[in-house]
Amino acid sequence: MSKPRKDAPLKMPRYRGGDDAMLAFLQDNLNYPKQALEQKIEGVVEVAFDVDGRGRVFNARVIQSLGFGCDEEVLRLVELLKFEKAYNKGRNVCLHKKVKVRFKLPQAKPDPLVRYSLVPNKTESKEENPQKMSYTIRF
Template identity: 40%
Template structure:
């Protein structure tokens, strides 16, 4: 008789679909830099502890260490948008607690490429009227130098 290997954990943790890289991409795409922090030049990291319910929704987000100037509220807003995949918990209603670091860095202004607009102005020259025709030269001349 062979024994089956038991799971290491009785209750399995929820995971974000796509892994940590996908979660980082989601956070960076939905994160909007607060205007007050942008004016003050505030950069740094906000640490948040959040709770995930049995459905995979973030039900609570609490700032552990923040920056202020609107960064804390923005980080909480983005964390509450996260949706996790929760494995079956045998009918138990479990809250999972996790921590996350949300980084705020002032975006570098992108230099706009020079305008590709080209304008052409075409003016048609008016032909000059000749009062008297000039006579063509009567002969040829050659100069030889030594």
């Protein structure tokens, strides 16, 4: 059995860009489940997972469930995460991590107060004056 190197510092696995980048990745790639949209479900799913010395995610499990397909979506996203390699004194280490992902219904864009279109009035007279035009505004 070899002795661990004493000069190698502890390097924990971290997501490239930090925790903010990881949360941004999760929110950008989150697909709201159809069943949750139909039932208008909002809430938080908390997931715990382990990261091995090579930066791969394994043993992902749901701690706080929301249901309606949200749990499966978060597990799918967590398995896509890639972390940097981790080691302590030359040996690979494992990290245990928890993440909370918030599901919030997308906000509908408000309709403009007034919708209008300009339609030129057609006059049936034979004399058309190009300088005089009239329009009707339709709401």
